[in-house]
Amino acid sequence: EADIYQTPRYLVIGTGKKITLECSQTMGHDKMYWYQQDPGMELHLIHYSYGVNSTEKGDLSSESTVSRIRTEHFPLTLESARPSHTSQYLCASSESTISTDTQYFGPGTRLTVL
C-alpha cells in the first residue's frame, strides 16, 4: 500500500469559501501530481511538481493553485469555491520523472460545493 495521504476525505462547503486540500507522501518522491476526476470520466491532470519550489499546470485548466515548499507536501488551494469545482481530487507521486515509473495515488478528496 502506497504511503500517500489526503485530507479531508470528504468536504462539503458553501460557494465563495477558500479551501485547501492536503496531500502528503512519506516515500521521498520528487514528482507529485493533482488529478481531477468526475464520476465515470477519465482522470485529468491539473497540476504537477518536479520537486521543491517547482509547480506546473497540467492538461486541464483549473482555478486552483498549488505549492511545493517541502518534498513530502503538495497542497491544493481554491481561493473561492464554486459549484463547478465539485469533483473528486486525487493526489499522486512517483519516484522519478520517466513515464514508466509507477504513480502512487492517494485515496482522494471528494469535494462538494453548494
Next chain:
Amino acid sequence: KNQVEQSPQSLIILEGKNCTLQCNYTVSPFSNLRWYKQDTGRGPVSLTIMTFSENTKSNGRYTATLDADTKQSSLHITASQLSDSASYICVVSDRGSTLGRLYFGRGTQLTVWP
C-alpha cells in the same frame, strides 16, 4: 487526436467467472500501457505495465495483453472474486521520458456478484 477508449463501459459477472476488458488507443508515439484498478472511493492502484516489446504481462489472476500493431490491449481476469469489483482504467504514455504524457481511459466498471 490521442485517445484511449475502453469497453465495455460496465460489466456484471458472477463470482468465479472469467472476464476480459478491452482498451483501444490512438496515442502516438507509444511508450507504455498500464492497467490500474480503482476501488470505489479510493485512488487507482497499478496492476501491470507493458512497453512496446511486451505482449503479455501477468499479475496473479490478472493478465494483460498488448498488440502494438493494432493498438489494442486487454485485461483478462480469471476466477473472479467479489473483491475484483472496481473500475479498471487503461492508461497510455506517449514517451518514456520526462516529456511523457499520460492518456487515461474512462474505465470499465466491473461488478462481481456472489
